[in-house]
Amino acid sequence: MSFALGLTGSIGMGKSTTAHMFVDEGCALWDADAAVHRLYSAGGAAVEPMRDAFPEAIVDGSVSRDALKQAISADPTALKVIESIVHPLVAADRAGFRESATADILVFDIPLLFETGGNATMDAVACVQVPADEQKRRVMERGTMTEAQFEQIRAKQMPNDEKCARSDFVIVTDTLDHARAQVQDVVRQIRAGKANA
Ligand SMILES: CC(C)(COP(=O)(O)OP(=O)(O)OC[C@H]1O[C@@H](n2cnc3c(N)ncnc32)[C@H](O)[C@@H]1O)[C@@H](O)C(=O)NCCC(=O)NCCS
Numbered sequence: 001m002s003f004a005l006g007l008t009g010s011i012g013m014g015k016s017t018t019a020h021m022f023v024d025e026g027c028a029l030w031d032a033d034a035a036v037h038r039l040y041s042a043g044g045a046a047v048e049p050m051r052d053a054f055p056e057a058i059v060d061g062s063v064s065r066d067a068l069k070q071a072i073s074a075d076p077t078a079l080k081v082i083e084s085i086v087h088p089l090v091a092a093d094r095a096g097f098r099e100s101a102t103a104d105i106l107v108f109d110i111p112l113l114f115e116t117g118g119n120a121t122m123d124a125v126a127c128v129q130v131p132a133d134e135q136k137r138r139v140m141e142r143g144t145m146t147e148a149q150f151e152q153i154r155a156k157q158m159p160n161d162e163k164c165a166r167s168d169f170v171i172v173t174d175t176l177d178h179a180r181a182q183v184q185d186v187v188r189q190i191r192a193g194k195a196n197a
Pocket residue numbers: 010011012032033036065066068069079082083086087090111112144145153156157
């Protein structure tokens with residue numbers, strides 16, 4: 001039986017980077033944002049339901065993130081509609097992975113793990129953490145969002161301190177070496193616990 005580890009944290013706190021460190025330790029990874037990318041791509045399961053709700057968001061047969069961001073900026077309630085389409089499809093994708101994956105530890109990189117109640121289906125949760133000013137600096141440096149779009153997303157997420165307080169492990173992502181050492185420690189603890197179970 002595999003161990004399911006949820007990996008969460010606020011936008012830009014270092015989930016994806018940390019998730020790949022778990023892969024380096026032999027864990028299998030499922031990534032919620034990557035699942036959304038598959039669902040939005042041409043032929044993906046979200047395309048037709050999204051066309052019904054936001055016809056202008058379908059460009060060349062796939063869902064345009066820029067068009068969705070414009071829709072959300074114009075009407076913040078649009079995000080709720082988008083979520084009601086996307087989240088059930090994401091849950092089905094995740095269930096398929098969990099049934100088929102064979103690694104001893106499965107890592108689920110899920111930004112909205114606590115907000116969607118997904119933590120209840122995990123054996124343990126790890127939360128990434130970095131100071132808020134560094135978080136903002138990193139997201140702005142990516143250049144994919146305006147400051148207003150960033151603040152809108154951040155305001156929708158549970159405060160990161162609360163996510164960390166509710167998690168079994170906290171991984172501080174101030175430097176790559178520090179984060180990797182903490183990942184290795186988490187994996188060691190889980191494997192030791194499994195060996196003793
Ligand atoms: C709003 C959209 C168009 C922005 O796209 P963009 O490519 O600029 O950003 P990206 O998808 O990489 O998201 C960046 C980060 O924003 C956060 N985020 C995304 N969607 C949400 C949301 N609905 N609520 C809170 N935070 C969110 C996550 O931390 C995510 O990692 C896109 O995120 C989207 O379609 N979101 C709805 C689907 C969803 O809820 N995804 C979250 C994971 S299931």
